[in-house]
Amino acid sequence: MTALEDAQEEAKMDMTPMIDVVFLMIIFFICIEFKVLESKLDAFLPTDKGSQNTVVEPEEQLSIKIRVETKGTPDYSKYGGKGINDNTGRPNRFVLKGHKVRWEVGPKPLGSIEAVKAELDRIANDPNSLIPDKKTGGKKLMSCVIEAYPGTFYEDVAKTNDAANAAGFKEVNFGGGLGPGK
Amino acid sequence: MNVLKIVQEDLEMDMTPMIDCVFLLMIFFVLVIDLSQKNLEDLILPRAVFQEPDDSPPENRPIINVLQNGTVVYGGAVFFDPSVDGKDYKKIKQLLLDIRVKGVAEKTLKLVQKDVGGAFVEVIDDPILIRADKWTEWHFVGEIMKQCSQPDIAFWKVQLALSDVDKETGEKNEALK
Numbered sequence: 001m002t003a004l005e006d007a008q009e010e011a012k013m014d015m016t017p018m019i020d021v022v023f024l025m026i027i028f029f030i031c032i033e034f035k036v037l038e039s040k041l042d043a044f045l046p047t048d049k050g051s052q053n054t055v056v057e058p059e060e061q062l063s064i065k066i067r068v069e070t071k072g073t074p075d076y077s078k079y080g081g082k083g084i085n086d087n088t089g090r091p092n093r094f095v096l097k098g099h100k101v102r103w104e105v106g107p108k109p110l111g112s113i114e115a116v117k118a119e120l121d122r123i124a125n126d127p128n129s130l131i132p133d134k135k136t137g138g139k140k141l142m143s144c145v146i147e148a149y150p151g152t153f154y155e156d157v158a159k160t161n162d163a164a165n166a167a168g169f170k171e172v173n174f175g176g177g178l179g180p181g182k
Numbered sequence: 183m184n185v186l187k188i189v190q191e192d193l194e195m196d197m198t199p200m201i202d203c204v205f206l207l208m209i210f211f212v213l214v215i216d217l218s219q220k221n222l223e224d225l226i227l228p229r230a231v232f233q234e235p236d237d238s239p240p241e242n243r244p245i246i247n248v249l250q251n252g253t254v255v256y257g258g259a260v261f262f263d264p265s266v267d268g269k270d271y272k273k274i275k276q277l278l279l280d281i282r283v284k285g286v287a288e289k290t291l292k293l294v295q296k297d298v299g300g301a302f303v304e305v306i307d308d309p310i311l312i313r314a315d316k317w318t319e320w321h322f323v324g325e326i327m328k329q330c331s332q333p334d335i336a337f338w339k340v341q342l343a344l345s346d347v348d349k350e351t352g353e354k355n356e357a358l359k
Binding site for chain 1 (some may be wrong): 233339345351
């Protein structure tokens with residue numbers, strides 16, 4: 001073996017470990033996609049309201065109503081058609097097409113989430129929206145209650161709650177018991 | 183190089199592929215087992231910007247899954263199916279009662295005394311997570327929340343699951359872009 005042949009042999013790079021590592025990383029990132037990116041919204045139920053024996057004045061709160069304009073049509077085509085998934089035993093998912101809601105922030109009717117955001121921003125910055133804070137003796141922004149009417153979806157409520165949080169409402173309540181949609 | 187040396191060289195086993203495979207299997211099982219323990223159904227959660235990351239959830243936290251059609255799944259088993267049970271929500275109530283009784287008996291859920299409406303009630307001081315699909319009708323989630331507020335169940339720390347990413351549309355929060 002000549003010196004030249006020796007040098008050529010050393011220059012051959014072994015690709016196997018690099019490919020192995022790349023595969024490891026691919027599998028890791030694919031799996032991690034299923035695992036993370038979940039978060040939570042604390043929707044603690046009231047435990048102390050109405051516990052006073054004395055008469056308490058009701059606190060002023062902003063009502064945000066969500067009403068259905070068009071419920072929409074489930075579209076199963078993206079997830080294998082209507083039916084039961086053989087692997088999971090659960091019904092196949094659908095995408096709701098043409099779902100449309102309208103909001104009422106206080107008495108004001110609004111047709112888009114952007115308009116709701118703008119209205120909530122305006123209310124949050126209005127000094128008249130401040131109410132006495134019984135705990136600190138100072139002032140605080142009034143709370144708001146999201147009332148989802150029959151036929152509304154979790155997505156509608158989550159978007160509305162997000163808009164309220166973005167505007168700075170610290171206390172967001174959920175009105176329930178409005179019943180199922182048709 | 184004599185014949186003996188050649189034979190000895192052939193016998194040296196390359197451990198690299200085996201170690202790679204072991205690592206692959208380890209990663210796979212760690213992730214899969216973690217998913218199964220969390221009892222998470224395959225749902226697409228609504229995207230929200232203002233929420234708290236759920237990085238280190240309590241191990242004992244019950245997770246109630248609500249599918250798109252309102253089916254309530256806990257621990258991989260169906261407890262309420264609106265196509266069978268209709269508007270009779272007793273099974274949801276029974277499920278929450280069972281979770282409470284089992285959790286208290288096994289000391290995975292902590293009871294505290296709270297003044298609720300002038301009367302002292304034993305409430306569960308640990309959170310419960312409701313995971314619903316973005317296209318789940320809200321009244322199913324509202325019904326679970328209503329049942330949680332009943333004095334005999336009294337899960338008051340209700341949490342709603344959200345996501346940074348809408349897996350249906352691919353929309354992501356600004357922080358992830």
